[in-house]
Amino acid sequence: MKYFFKILIVCVIFALPNNKIQAQKMVNKIMPPVATIKPHTLEKHKDIRTDNYYWLNDRENPEVIDYLNKENTYYNEMTSETKDFQKSLFEEMKSRIKEDDQSVPYLYNGYYYITRFEKGQDYPIYSRKKGTLEAKEEIMFNCNEMAKGHSYFQLTGLSVSPDNKYVTFAVDLVSRRIYTIQIKNLETGEILSDKIENTSGGSTWANDNKTIFYTHQDAKTLRSDKIYKHKLGSDASKDVLVYHEKDDTFNTSVYKEKSKKYLVIGSGSTLTTEYQILNADTPDEDFKIFQPRVRGLEYSISHFGDSFYVMTNIDKATNFKLMKTSETATLKENWKDVIAHREAVLLEDIEIFKDFLVIEERENGLTKLRIMPWSGTDEYYLPFESETYSAFTSTNVDFDTDVLRYGYQSLTTPSSVIDFNMKTKTKEVKKEQQVLGGKFDKKNYQEKRIWATAQDGTKVPISLVYKIGVKLDGENPLLQYAYGSYGYSMDCTFSSTRLSLLDRGFIFAIAHIRGGEDLGRPWYENGKLLKKKNTFTDFVDCSKFLIAEKYTSAKHLYAEGGSAGGLLMGAIINMAPELYHGVIAQVPFVDVITTMLDDSIPLTTGEYDEWGNPNEKESYDYMKSYSPYDNVVAQKYPNMLVTTGLHDSQVQYWEPAKWVAKLRTLKKDTNLLYLHTNMDAGHGGASGRFEALKEVAKEFSFLLDLEGIKK
Template sequence: MLTPPVAHPKPYQVPSPHGPRPDNYYWLNERENQEVIDYLNAENAYFEQEMAPVRDLQNRLFTEIKSRIKEQDESVPYRDNGYFYYVRYEAGGEYPIYCRKKENLDAPEEVLLDANQMGEGQAYFQIGGFQVSDDNQLLAFSVDTVGRRMYTLRIKNLATGELYPEQIENTGGEAVWAADNQTVFYSKQDVNTLLTYQIYRHQLNTDPAQDVLVYEEEDNTFHIGVGRSKSREYIFIQMGSTMSSETRYVAATNPAAEFQVFLPREDDHLYEVEHFEDYFYVLSNDGAPNFRLLKTPVTATGKVSWQEIIAHRDDVFLENMELFREYLVLGERQEGLLQLRVMRWENGEEHYLNFGEPTYTAAISINPEFDTTVLRYGYSSLTTPTSTYDYDMGTRTKTLLKEQAVLGDFRKENYVTERLYATAQDGTRIPMSIVYRQGFRQDGSAPLLQYAYGSYGISIDPTFSSARLSLLDRGFAYVICHIRGGQELGRQWYEAGKLLNKRNTFTDFTDCSAFLLQEQYTAADKLFAAGGSAGGLLMGAVINQHPEYYRGVVAAVPFVDVVTTMLDDTIPLTTGEYDEWGNPNEQLFYEYMLSYSPYDNVQAQAYPNLLVTTGLHDSQVQYFEPAKWVAKLRTLKTDHNLLLLHTDMEAGHGGASGRFKSIHDAARQFAFMLLLLGEQ
């Protein structure tokens, strides 16, 4: 056996209002400490040694996954303010090329940004915000070259191709033009906490040091951003925490004016605003956990003037809306599935689109124009590649504009998708979406990968993955567990998996595992689990509780040191998380979080084979959480199963940048699982 690296314990007491807590690996927090870097590099070297038997397989997987991608490709153009905008990729290119054509698709192509040229020589490169001025002559865009999602804002003259001299650093990424084509609004981040907390107004061709601060958020549980209404008539500052929000607005034609408060923030009230003609339209959960839709005159935004359009429903979650001159389109969730509802303003006549699959994803796409009867939407399922449709709301006809190309011998008819339900410990039915290749035998002989997230009200919808075919074609089944903590079954589904209900998220997952084992979709020596970020916390919790269920687990950028992180308000993004996990400065939440925190509950027991991944520059889950977790597991676990830590020394939370570089992440994880099954 190869000898794994050792992170030597160094006694330390983590302070808290409830007394100190020992943490022998706290020293791994020291990013600039060469001993820390040496340890991470040693873990990477150990990973490579242990994975050596499947190195060729990993390379084949990379080539296999890449070979399904149409390298020279482009998105479906959408029309906005007289131009058609689209993104295209060139053969061999890692990054997108942003383009447009004037008035019609036969016009000459205008390249706005070539990210391949811009990212050349960069270990990491990502374009953030992207907005063109009203006169179509200027482009405000942002770039991140580190991976910590701190963007530098630039402005480009589209007529001359030249960049303006100003470079505005540490922004949140978005940029919003006012109607004068001279004024740009942007958000600034705190360099330590990475919270967006300021909104500035910048005048073209001026020193950014002279930019005007128009708003500063003093509550560090809130994050803020800036945007513009679909009508282009208003600029919005949106402030939000997990349980509360607020919007401020100013006319885009008068950017120097003071922003007005649409409705002051209130506890347990989330709302968002859109504008059309004489009204603001409001999605609100005020007295409506699953949200309702209202409108109010632009001259009177207080609740007393709100008029209800779509009432609250206990069994339907109102997720989003799209306004057109003649139609209203609503994105709704019922029984965990997304639905698109079309309603005519004139007479209230309405209908739902029919998608014809038991489990799928359908979502409103880019629709920047009011004066059209055509809705652009996206569709995907576990067997259907991502597709773009135009739907004529008047004639009720849909046109497939593009289906994601999957090269090779892929035929969707070779795969089967189903909706399953497991019964949780408290009797709740937990939906699951499963896909497998034709010929799958439900006799316990097949390997299965079980995935979930289960936090922040984020719904994990069943979508297509061409990379996943490499597992399905090797006999795997793939299951998404729609566990509590997400929002698939409405707001109550989220509430039942957060704060003092968080344990439901973990038991839902293991109850799904028990169901899959009992019904012989797989067996314990072939069941794999995977999750990332908060889903990585999920992985840590379930293997503490039921390690016997799983042959192997992949925990990507896992949030595993919950209590220590949430006690430290200098760590990026911590304070905005109190409404999700609780504030451990309070005894009740401290004890509850301590009861499930994966790092704090590592014990002397056998654990499954484990692959843990992280990025040195991760801005959301700092690298030291998974590093400490692995170090502690090495000390306490009683088995001889694999425990591997892979740190991307150049990337952040989202992994490597570029559409081909990121394939290495998938190939690495797949090779780990196949290694455990004895494949080479």
């Protein structure tokens, strides 16, 4: 349910009146597929629910596949007149992208590492150069070659051995996020016989260059539950189990500290974390618990010198504080304050250097980068003038440097990678995202932040961007986007595809609703569990504010969200369908109770601290009061496009499929309702960069068609 979602932006101009669009569709007389009703009784806490479409929960059933294919056929037939437009939109978006692009190189253990794309190719090429950027390029992986013959391809988890000879890598060919780890000899190009199945993709090397630690996933629930140790060249079936996380509300992972001295096993649930450490020079010894788990205690660790720095919420530090402890005395009673807790400032992350400590903070909804010299001399903040930007520390792999690499972008400023000298306070822009075509000038666009008032009096920020000259007369099409779950802050990012929307008079708005962590940890706490409805009412109140301030009107307001944001879409159309002319729900988590009661479904047990445990009656009743699937009623609904992937491991395809089937039966309107299932992909959609753009074009054309835009 979590997220791996995309902010997909939609282009709109004015043409035919909206009501003519629906009328034209009706003339086609194309009948939507009707899912067979097969009542299935579900009972919990003496409450009986009847699920008429429970049978769709079986991807091996030919009848299910047939129904999904019929929905796809219906979508294709109903949108056939937009196919040429979709192609032109795709080409328009693609034309802004520098196809032969590459990342900013970074130096690690004697090699510069680079990720690059070639013109016309969908997938990246991973390479490195020894010692200098003028050295001969060594191709590590050409994913374009590896992806041939596969409808889906994903490479992840690259980890180079300390002697630079080997690299572990992981591949998913199905989009279920079930990865197979293999090992490549970078000197000979040989792929070793070692093959490790059912992993999360990540792995890390001990300092002996022959021992690998990796995370195993439960085959059914896909929970990361075990850490194994593998010896180079050995049979994976004989790998040693190092740790088993038996609490099914926790996931586990393994990594190496930046100092390279310690291997770390992390275990975490929504509210609680625990770490174990082991000297990376002695991989056959036992891991030692850093601080045993305590319900509600969250902490993370960073090693430097002879100490660990601990970011934690201990002692009611809701927004977290930074503490320090000796590497030989790691229990919480030994932790000492470095940066005290602040009520108005969320401590998000740290980056440690030999002479500096860099702090990522969030205050009043904005990220700040704070530079603190260890010498105790004057600290300072990097200056950011906008209120609609995103800033974050980037790839900083070495301690002994005065240069901080960070990223910056805003709703009008393309993404940049910047090297900042913390001593001289000078910066060098290593790369700024190129927007091809020669038409883009950020001075032509307005970005700003406004504040809506929620029904309980809470002020909710909204970030906006639109083309200068747009009249705020209530007639502008506006796309309102939000996520609002898991404490995920919705930072403002630049999108070249969004230009197609802005240049046609569209306004784009991000609603920073509760459930995210945009305004600190309490912002998250007040949008989860038994306060989850604040997420939905915040979004609706933002919509009402945008209409009242004449940024748009109900006949031109569109909403979009994915995954948990798709749950948001399902909730708002049950609560206030009259506010929206169209809605896009991507891989939506809409069957909340049934999913959360099924602990065999991937991710379910680990979500109890986010949504609640419906095995407890109070949580069950509250979930039932907002679960989109359970609350579909006989009323008018907006025009809707619902997307999913057959192999989705996070939100199973049957949730949106059942939802659409139920909506078709109950809704009292002639508005459009489409379900499109990618039969080859999962939660993140298509894997290639240009194939993914085709999916965006489908969504763009849906909204453009509603606005009467034909070209």
